[in-house]
Amino acid sequence: MCRLLLLSHSELSRSFYDTAELIMGRPDPQVSYIVLPYGQDMDIYQKAIEETVASAETDGILILTDLFGGSPFMITSRVYGKYHTTVPMEIVCGMNLSMVIETVAALKQSVSLGRLKEIALEAGRKGIVDFSERLQSQYQKKGGTPYEH
Incomplete structure (x- = not known):
């Protein structure tokens, strides 16, 4: 079974983990996070x-980081360079809560690493919604404007 690792600046990865636990119950043991406090070596x-x-071994690991180009990503890219030939791994940057929730849920279905990455990317994109645009779209389907009702 694949592993999922959440990485971020400060305590954000822990907060995502804790929020996933609040919404879904305690995540499986293959979900973990590592915080990066200010001044960390x-x-x-x-x-x-x-x-x-290294503990992911042959099943693989999906790593979600908060920002492309940030310290968690930069360190992870070094780790990727060192381990990608022996441990299947994927990295997705721009972690958001929708992405975390969907990937945690997908782990329970024993999906492949490639599929887990696809789920993370899709959920991350779908989790970003322009409310005004969505509202306008709904009312246009029904005829009228949101402000007429």
């Missing part, structure tokens, strides 16, 4: 990520 941070990646 980057070698220690990288070692923690490497240990989690």
